[in-house]
Amino acid sequence: MENILQPWPWYVAGPLIAVVMFLLIFMGRQFGMSSNLRTICTMCGADKTSGFFDFDWKAQRWNLVVILGAVLGGFIAMNFLTADPAVAINPETVSHLNELGFESAGKAYLPDELYSLEALTDFKALSILIIGGILIGFGARWAGGCTSGHAISGLSNLQLPSLIAVIGFFVGGLLMIHLLFPLIF
Template identity: 85%
Template sequence: MGKQFGMSSNLRTICTMCGADEKASFFDFNWREQKWNLIVIVGAAIGGFIAMNLLTPDAAVAINPETVTTLQGLGFESAGKAYLPDELYSLEALTDWKALSILIIGGLLIGFGARWAGGCTSGHAISGLSNLQLPSLIAVTGFFIGGLVMVHLLFPLIF
């Protein structure tokens, strides 16, 4: 239908709404045609809140005990006890230079990757694959390979 769908599309729309179109040509488009997509952000926030606070009887995550042991060996004491590791995603983590560096560098790499791939994981995996688009298949394959490389090769080196 010629419309973009995904979180990176929403970020582009929000940046354009805030005046980024005056600084970079990438943001120079009619954002009003994309404002329907902003409901994705609202839905993700509301859905996450409902799932965490109303539908989750226990904050523990059922993961393999060997994985818990490995993560705890890397310094993640909250492994298996919470959805997100407190060592990276708590307010205290913002005062730790290593955790803050990981979040900032990771965010920049994700932003660069989403721009380079022409969309984010949700846009390619949901919209692109359902439309049988070859670029989306290539992008999603790359996302999975990148995730495997990160978890099995880079993650142990960082922690």
């Protein structure tokens, strides 16, 4: 039973992602999570207020299954296939995060200081979540897709804009964690 609770190794998960991408390319489809938000907004009538949402959302219904699969898969993995919900991270990183005030670092998947119900009453934590969400949403739209869409689907289609976007994601992440993160906390 203990072996089933271990993450799949890269040599299993990687080829499975490649098979899924091959099938999507073969069927003329592209994967991406942020495009689902556009589809949901259009389903709810946003096409009546903005031309951006004026498209045939029914042609994208298949991609909504990705959301359902991500939610169900995450629930099953967390509740039935995870022996320890803590992320195995470098002890030096845990120590550094503890110094910044993240006492749950190394003990939980998400830091309680940002993702607990109590965090919603903390102005600083709530501000970080709202501003971060707006920046991620804006960035995904401006880049023409999210990290999963560009890094998995775009790169597998050998699209130069996706390569540029992925490089930008990594550079932005490095700048954030090494320059801005210590200033915020």
